[in-house]
Amino acid sequence: MEIRRLSLLEGARRATGTTIIIDVFRAFTTAAFVMANGAVTIIPVSTVEEAFELRRNNPGWIVMGEIHGHKVSGFEYGNSPDEVSRVDFTGKTIIQRTSSGVQGIINASHADDVLLGSFVTAEATVKYIKSRNPTVVSLVAMGWEGNYEAIEDELCAGYLENRLRGGHPDFTDIMKRIRADPQGAKFFDTKQTIFREGDFHSAMSLDQFDFALRVARDVPMHIEKI
Numbered sequence: 001m002e003i004r005r006l007s008l009l010e011g012a013r014r015a016t017g018t019t020i021i022i023d024v025f026r027a028f029t030t031a032a033f034v035m036a037n038g039a040v041t042i043i044p045v046s047t048v049e050e051a052f053e054l055r056r057n058n059p060g061w062i063v064m065g066e067i068h069g070h071k072v073s074g075f076e077y078g079n080s081p082d083e084v085s086r087v088d089f090t091g092k093t094i095i096q097r098t099s100s101g102v103q104g105i106i107n108a109s110h111a112d113d114v115l116l117g118s119f120v121t122a123e124a125t126v127k128y129i130k131s132r133n134p135t136v137v138s139l140v141a142m143g144w145e146g147n148y149e150a151i152e153d154e155l156c157a158g159y160l161e162n163r164l165r166g167g168h169p170d171f172t173d174i175m176k177r178i179r180a181d182p183q184g185a186k187f188f189d190t191k192q193t194i195f196r197e198g199d200f201h202s203a204m205s206l207d208q209f210d211f212a213l214r215v216a217r218d219v220p221m222h223i224e225k226i
Contacts, residue, residue, distance in 0.1 A: 003161050004138045007154070009146035012107040017136025018129055019108050020160060022117035023101025024152040025183065028213065029081040029118045029203040030064070031096060035225050036209050038090030042223040044102040044215070048072055051097045054220075058093070065097035068145070069194045072097070081120075082198030096223075100142040105215055111138065116213035116223065119156055119171075120205050125212040126163045128226060137164065144183075151181045152203070175204050 006015055015021075022028070031042055043061075045051050051063050052074065064077035064084070071078030077087070079098055096102055101116070108114050113132075115125055117139070129137060139160055141153035155174050162169040178184040179200070186192065187200035202208075211225040 001133060001164065002136050003164060004136065005157055005161065006138055006140045007149055008141075008143050009103060009107055011138075011140045012104040012142070012146070013109070015108050015111050015138035015140050017111065017138055018113045018115070018132065018134040019111035019138040019140060020115045020117040020125065020129075020157075021101060021104035021108060021140050021142060022153045022156050022160075023098070023104065023142045024118050024156050024203050025150065026079045026081055026199055026203060027065075027096070027098040027101030028116040029120050029199075030079055030084055031116060031213060031223060032118060032120045032209055032211075033081045033085045033202065034064070034087075034089050034094055035211070035213065035223070037084065037088060039092050039094050042094045042096050043220050044105050044223060045095060045097050046103065046106050048097055051075070051095045054095050061093045061095055062089070063095045063097070065095075065102070067099060069099075080196055080199050081202035082196050085198075085202060099145040103146050104140055104142045105221075108140070114215040114217075116215070117156060117160060119159070119203060120208040121212050122156070122160060122163065123207045124210055126160060128212045128214075129164060150183050152178045152183055171206050178204070
């Protein structure tokens, strides 16, 4: 198994083989909580306009996501795993638009198989990949808005690579490094209102769930539990 490390939107476009698009803060942590709370599926879309159009055609669907970290006006939910962790989504279809992780999914057009990467589904994702034993695995750390590297996604990529190679990385140390970085510290800054402390703790809940998340390329493209 050849493991390739890539980053940002450019990396998503270059990814081949079995690809993990990684977005720890916060898209794919949020997606995992939504699916754990009973959602049938999540439909990733590139733009806000696409999200609203889908909901106009499907009034029972729920829209969540952000632009520049902010919840979009008219969306039911933003990009907070802490918020959605307390919501019952049983039987619901969710539309998700985010600036980084979802854009990575859409741009990974050369990948054979696309998985969603975060710490909360890490071990289940590793087990799925090992069971398939693909020739190439691409780990894509999406960073901030797909344009700037972010420590949490880079360290998650390293964690997944280590586990795929049979290692046992020190997650406590990884979490401390993320908490000390501005990307982690912002969740504890009481002067801002975008990021919640609970989001940090949700995202750092290693192996919270026993399922992985995979992109099915049917029409429409959607995210499913495996």
